[in-house]
Amino acid sequence: MNAHTHRNRDLFPRPMDLAGGRVDLTHGGGGRAMAQLISELFAAAFANPYLAQGNDMAVMPPVSGRLVMSTDGYVVSPIFFPGGDIGSLAVHGTINDVAMSGARPLYLSASFILEEGLPLADLKRVVESMADAAKKAGVLIVTGDTKVVERGKADGMFIVTTGVGSLQHDLDIAGSMIRPGDAIIVSGTIGDHGVALLSKRENLEFETTIESDSAPLHGLVRAMIEAEPDIHCLRDPTRGGLAATLNELAQQSGLGMIIDEEAVPIRQAVRGACELLGIDPLGVANEGKLIAFCPSNKAEALVAVMRDQPFGKNAAIIGHAQPDSRRLVWLRTSFGSERVVEWFNGEQLPRIC
Amino acid sequence: MNAHTHRNRDLFPRPMDLAGGRVDLTHGGGGRAMAQLISELFAAAFANPYLAQGNDMAVMPPVSGRLVMSTDGYVVSPIFFPGGDIGSLAVHGTINDVAMSGARPLYLSASFILEEGLPLADLKRVVESMADAAKKAGVLIVTGDTKVVERGKADGMFIVTTGVGSLQHDLDIAGSMIRPGDAIIVSGTIGDHGVALLSKRENLEFETTIESDSAPLHGLVRAMIEAEPDIHCLRDPTRGGLAATLNELAQQSGLGMIIDEEAVPIRQAVRGACELLGIDPLGVANEGKLIAFCPSNKAEALVAVMRDQPFGKNAAIIGHAQPDSRRLVWLRTSFGSERVVEWFNGEQLPRIC
Numbered sequence: 001m002n003a004h005t006h007r008n009r010d011l012f013p014r015p016m017d018l019a020g021g022r023v024d025l026t027h028g029g030g031g032r033a034m035a036q037l038i039s040e041l042f043a044a045a046f047a048n049p050y051l052a053q054g055n056d057m058a059v060m061p062p063v064s065g066r067l068v069m070s071t072d073g074y075v076v077s078p079i080f081f082p083g084g085d086i087g088s089l090a091v092h093g094t095i096n097d098v099a100m101s102g103a104r105p106l107y108l109s110a111s112f113i114l115e116e117g118l119p120l121a122d123l124k125r126v127v128e129s130m131a132d133a134a135k136k137a138g139v140l141i142v143t144g145d146t147k148v149v150e151r152g153k154a155d156g157m158f159i160v161t162t163g164v165g166s167l168q169h170d171l172d173i174a175g176s177m178i179r180p181g182d183a184i185i186v187s188g189t190i191g192d193h194g195v196a197l198l199s200k201r202e203n204l205e206f207e208t209t210i211e212s213d214s215a216p217l218h219g220l221v222r223a224m225i226e227a228e229p230d231i232h233c234l235r236d237p238t239r240g241g242l243a244a245t246l247n248e249l250a251q252q253s254g255l256g257m258i259i260d261e262e263a264v265p266i267r268q269a270v271r272g273a274c275e276l277l278g279i280d281p282l283g284v285a286n287e288g289k290l291i292a293f294c295p296s297n298k299a300e301a302l303v304a305v306m307r308d309q310p311f312g313k314n315a316a317i318i319g320h321a322q323p324d325s326r327r328l329v330w331l332r333t334s335f336g337s338e339r340v341v342e343w344f345n346g347e348q349l350p351r352i353c
Numbered sequence: 354m355n356a357h358t359h360r361n362r363d364l365f366p367r368p369m370d371l372a373g374g375r376v377d378l379t380h381g382g383g384g385r386a387m388a389q390l391i392s393e394l395f396a397a398a399f400a401n402p403y404l405a406q407g408n409d410m411a412v413m414p415p416v417s418g419r420l421v422m423s424t425d426g427y428v429v430s431p432i433f434f435p436g437g438d439i440g441s442l443a444v445h446g447t448i449n450d451v452a453m454s455g456a457r458p459l460y461l462s463a464s465f466i467l468e469e470g471l472p473l474a475d476l477k478r479v480v481e482s483m484a485d486a487a488k489k490a491g492v493l494i495v496t497g498d499t500k501v502v503e504r505g506k507a508d509g510m511f512i513v514t515t516g517v518g519s520l521q522h523d524l525d526i527a528g529s530m531i532r533p534g535d536a537i538i539v540s541g542t543i544g545d546h547g548v549a550l551l552s553k554r555e556n557l558e559f560e561t562t563i564e565s566d567s568a569p570l571h572g573l574v575r576a577m578i579e580a581e582p583d584i585h586c587l588r589d590p591t592r593g594g595l596a597a598t599l600n601e602l603a604q605q606s607g608l609g610m611i612i613d614e615e616a617v618p619i620r621q622a623v624r625g626a627c628e629l630l631g632i633d634p635l636g637v638a639n640e641g642k643l644i645a646f647c648p649s650n651k652a653e654a655l656v657a658v659m660r661d662q663p664f665g666k667n668a669a670i671i672g673h674a675q676p677d678s679r680r681l682v683w684l685r686t687s688f689g690s691e692r693v694v695e696w697f698n699g700e701q702l703p704r705i706c
Contacts, residue, residue, distance in 0.1 A: 010679070011604065011696075026699025030592025030638075033698045035601065054605055055527050056450040056588065057423035059520060063416060070410035071462035071515055073500040097409040109424035111513040113466070145513075147426040149704060153508040160464040160498075162424055162515035167412060174408050235409065239383025248388065251364065252407055285383075326363070343364075345386045346379025351502060 023118040028148030045131040050142035058142035066167040070097035083211030087126035091133035094163040099218035103165035115154040137216040175252030183299035188314040194284030215288030227305040233293040247343030256324025376471040381501030398484040403495035411495035419520040423450035436564030440479035444486035447516040452571035456518035468507040490569040528605030536652035541667040547637030568641030580658040586646040600696030609677025
């Protein structure tokens with residue numbers, strides 16, 4: 001992304017029609033139209049000195065500590081939904097993946113794949129939402145790319161963000177570090193993002209609008225590590241929800257898990273919507289929640305710290321890891337019975353993120 | 354990308370049908386089908402200890418020097434073409450963007466957006482090509498992501514790679530560093546990639562097959578900097594070709610440029626194809642070439658160094674930068690006349706990379 005931040009009236013005689021115009025193939029062609037899009041939209045919104053270098057790469061100062069890197073593609077449909085949009089989601093989601101290592105997220109890259117015909121007003125709204133989300137989270141979008149494909153060859157817009165962070169401590173926070181007896185903590189209510197998306201997609205009306213929980217979690221992670229460095233694993237239960245994440249971690253750690261249905265925080269409205277839709281809230285995506293594993297004798301104190309944070313208010317201990325050669329995830333239901341929480345083959349809802 | 358590199362027969366009772374199967378929505382759903390795709394295809398091909406951590410991010414050792422970051426989306430159509438494919442292109446292109454700062458590329462992330470119905474054999478071929486290109490270039494693909502969209506909502510596959518590199522010297526190699534009088538050097542023949550793509554797309558037959566020049570250029574860059582640290586700017590002339598890149602650099606440096614038509618290396622076959630197709634080779638994309646700016650008294654020696662490198666054999670001095678408040682790029686034609694090299698609004702050929 002080459003940013004020419006000084007508007008050049010010889011090169012770009014007219015400002016772009018960001019209100020009524022549409023994306024066309026020239027916007028991805030490497031010529032003047034692309035330069036103008038970068039200058040008048042991306043560079044204006046993401047303004048920072050690294051992006052302003054205007055080269056095909058960004059050069060930043062040395063980073064101390066171990067280097068952490070994560071990438072995610074965002075293909076969510078629709079691109080605007082209650083509580084967020086594809087832009088804020090693309091910032092939060094990648095920040096969160098970097099943060100789950102315990103690292104401080106520093107820089108993001110953003111790659112846009114746009115469908116010819118996309119209203120420039122939609123692109124502007126998404127880009128400004130990304131810029132706002134990045135600013136609030138204290139990360140910089142330092143480099144990017146734009147490609148345009150012909151009408152019908154993509155679905156509006158896809159965004160891929162890649163995050164880089166710095167791990168300044170020696171902790172090893174990973175799925176493989178979970179130990180038998182570790183408490184399982186969730187940072188808040190589950191299912192909000194998936195149900196918000198599905199409600200919007202299916203035009204369902206509930207008494208209260210259910211909003212996505214999309215949020216950056218690195219502040220919460222920092223507070224947790226400062227208070228209790230003996231955290232074994234952090235993971236954000238996105239696609240496939242709590243069910244997929246716990247099963248994945250059971251595989252990775254070689255352990256079983258058991259969670260208590262009554263302990264899992266779920267909003268009434270989300271529970272109701274899931275019943276109506278016939279879906280299991282444990283399998284629904286979250287975009288602003290994490291699960292944490294720590295020694296059981298440290299769990300209460302950690303939950304107290306989490307509850308003091310804006311994105312941890314409803315944190316709760318929901319279960320623990322246990323030896324199990326079959327690596328099964330069990331749910332103790334509110335009736336006192338136990339059932340296996342299945343790791344579904346796919347996702348109940350496609351294009352949730 | 355969570356990699357479970359040990360095949361688990363309970364989880365995945367049957368191996369994937371990588372020969373006859375097709376991508377479906379479950380492969381992007383966060384469940385067992387996605388875990389199997391990652392395990393049996395991505396983790397197997399990209400095998401390295403960082404990817405094998407199996408978390409949603411990769412943790413690497415500290416990186417010395419300044420940090421360099423670049424991202425690019427690849428939407429090339431068709432995905433297989435003479436001289437490469439979308440996979441090798443996605444590795445080379447991003448390596449090159451990182452390298453144009455003078456940095457050593459270290460790590461890549463890879464984000465896949467797949468269309469439901471894509472043959473798994475095509476995906477396998479692309480992934481193995483990426484793995485091969487990364488191995489040859491000495492970079493590691495440390496983290497990734499896979500999303501699947503419904504049939505008709507993408508065009509086969511898109512890939513976004515993001516590269517991170519380390520800048521171990523104090524040089525400032527950038528468009529803004531070009532000085533009046535600087536020689537302009539090109540590392541080899543231009544137009545090969547674009548013409549190879551267009552020939553394949555239009556089913557054109559020429560006497561000799563024109564192949565894409567897709568190649569990693571960081572080795573060439575390293576040799577150049579070691580021999581001559583006084584390099585002011587490096588840039589790879591991809592989308593929009595030499596014409597767009599020189600115009601972009603004219604804008605960035607506030608200078609004019611003049612190049613000599615007879616000095617620009619172009620293969621006979623490419624020249625012929627361009628005439629036949631009515632396109633200007635100066636505007637055609639390259640994927641394994643760079644242009645360099647350095648003081649004119651150092652240019653001959655630098656060209657000699659470049660010619661000793663596998664991807665610099667046809668390096669040539671093609672012109673120089675000059676004061677020009679209008680920032681125009683001039684071509685001295687073989688007839689001795691001069692014309693302005695236009696910065697086109699878009700690209701002559703969409704989806705070239």
